[in-house]
Amino acid sequence: MNAICDELYITTDDGSYKEKGFVTQPLERYLKEKKEVDLVYGIGPIIMMKNVCRITKEYDKPTMVSLNPIMIDGTGMCGGCRVTVDNKIKFCCVDGPDFDGHKVDFEELMKRNSLYRDDEKDSILFSIK
Ligand code: FES
Numbered sequence: 173m174n175a176i177c178d179e180l181y182i183t184t185d186d187g188s189y190k191e192k193g194f195v196t197q198p199l200e201r202y203l204k205e206k207k208e209v210d211l212v213y214g215i216g217p218i219i220m221m222k223n224v225c226r227i228t229k230e231y232d233k234p235t236m237v238s239l240n241p242i243m244i245d246g247t248g249m250c251g252g253c254r255v256t257v258d259n260k261i262k263f264c265c266v267d268g269p270d271f272d273g274h275k276v277d278f279e280e281l282m283k284r285n286s287l288y289r290d291d292e293k294d295s296i297l298f299s300i301k
Pocket residue numbers: 242243244245246247248249250251252253254263264265266
């Protein structure tokens with residue numbers, strides 16, 4: 173479920189509740205109608221935050237995102253949560269998790285977050301057996 177504050181828009185991917193689709197659809201409608209938007213805040217799946225930023229950049233609206241990379245030690249020492257923001261290396265656990273969404277390298281973040289996908293699947297299968 174995704175929401176836009178001020179007025180509440182709720183979307184579900186499958187249409188099981190309120191509007192069918194992604195939050196980016198009401199967001200874009202909202203930005204088209206309302207010129208006075210101080211800040212857009214994106215929290216959720218990386219692909220959603222990436223697309224929110226794509227739209228808000230088009231409308232020149234400041235956007236903060238709360239990133240959720242893989243975290244291991246949470247101290248800035250392991251490097252697990254490394255993200256690139258404004259072409260600089262940041263560690264989400266100590267420098268974030270909130271960043272200017274228009275400066276985040278989402279492609280890299282998505283690649284890094286999928287590094288252990290096969291191991292995660294194996295782990296789930298192993299725990300079910
Ligand atoms: S979780 Fe290890 S550096 Fe951030």
